Amino acid sequence: MSSPIVQPNDVPHPVRQSVSGDMVPDRLGRPLRDLRISVTDRCNFRCVYCMPKQVFGKDFRFIPHSGMLSFEEVARLSRLLVSMGVEKIRLTGGEPLLRRHIERLVGMLSQLETPDGCPVDVTLTTNGSLLAKKARTLFDAGLRRITVSLDALDDAVFMKMNDVGVGVSDVMNGIEAALAAGFSPVKVNTVVKKGMNESEILPLARHFRNTPVIVRFIEYMDVGSSNDWTNRQVVPAARIVQTIHAEMPLEPVEPHYRGETASRWRYRDGGGEIGVIASVTQAFCRDCTRLRLSTDGKLYKCLFATEGFDMRQLLRNGTSDIELAAAMAALWRQRDNRYSELRGQGLPPTERKIEMSYIGG
Ligand code: SAM
Ligand code: SF4
Ligand code: SF4
Secondary structure (H helix, E strand, O other): OOOOOOOHHHOOHHHHHHHOOOOOOOOOOOOOOEEEEEOOOOOOOOOOOOOOOOOOOOOOOOOOHHHOOOHHHHHHHHHHHHHOOOOEEEEEOOOHHHOOOHHHHHHHHHOOEOOOOOEOEEEEEEOOOOHHHHHHHHHHOOOOEEEEEOOOOOHHHHHHHHOOOOOHHHHHHHHHHHHHHOOOOEEEEEEEEOOOOHHHHHHHHHHHOOOOOEEEEEEOOOOOOOOOOOHHHEOOHHHHHHHHHHHOOEEEEOOOOOOOOOEEEEEOOOOOEEEEEOOOOOOOHHHOOEEEEOOOOEEEOOOOOOOOEEHHHHHOOOOOHHHHHHHHHHHHHOOOOOHHHHHHOOOOOOOOOOOHHHHOO
16 A cells, blocks of 8 residues: 655655755756656557667567556656656656556646645647547546647658558547647647658648647657667758748747747747757757656656666555655756767767657657
């Protein structure tokens, strides 16, 4: 049996002080603000840049069900992390809509409040293939914001990227269902890989211009160790902006908050907004306030980490909430990760990195 979930104000004062994200920044002075949770390491796509078939084939060993954190365990850690400074939670994976009854977890997390009484901002990233069926249920469970990944408008290009033959219309139906259910904003994530889909930048921008959907173009990253990434396959964000600007003039927009991953641009004629995520060419580690929780309960201080801190063991051996919170605060205090900045300075990793589908994108 797990011990009862502690509310921020139930934590004795000295502990509250020592576990508060506000009071315990990491070693580079960054507060804890965001939590990304991978709810499953499985996916029905095999995107070439994320889960290439040659690695994630039929012999690949995914986490067995007994090894996954239960929704109650995820909610318990989330509640404690919210008491320590987390304001935003993103559910991801793998494909989060493959996790059975994911709406139950959405419902649990949507009820969390920060210590000053604000609702926690819960969102989810999905490949969209199951969204047409699930959008209404997720909305009814309390989810209000959603990001759908879509790398192309051309079926042949899209199928080449997802490598399982899913067509664009399935994802478009998901986006339509999300808009119809009332999601706002609906964002689209597009990973741009040179030689595969840079021809899709303009069609995607044109398609979603003058709609409520915000497209964010993402530089192809060297996450994991299976996608054979090289720098030459990256289309720099500046080039993506230039390409769109040449046809549909853009101007920069102030970030919503410090540490926002996407830089924002709006069409000068009022046709809406796009974003670019320049994780390779303009690393944003200095403002990175994210902690990641893997499907099997390991906490990772960076997307490019090689090792995680095992919370599942603590959760399952009767550790109290105060001890769990203290362990997580100590982990955050020690954090000095800034992989992308170091990569930019020419310091490549030597160890094997964790795959994105496991740690959560
Ligand atoms: N399956 C869901 C999806 O695709 O939206 C959620 C998980 S996926 C790992 C989260 C995001 O990471 C997606 O938008 C995906 O395009 C992005 N992503 C995956 N591999 C990437 C890579 N190598 N470089 C940049 N973005 C990547
Ligand atoms: Fe699956 Fe998302 Fe990775 Fe594509 S990017 S393989 S949809 S987890
Ligand atoms: Fe954050 Fe690590 Fe990405 Fe830098 S490389 S922005 S520290 S997740």
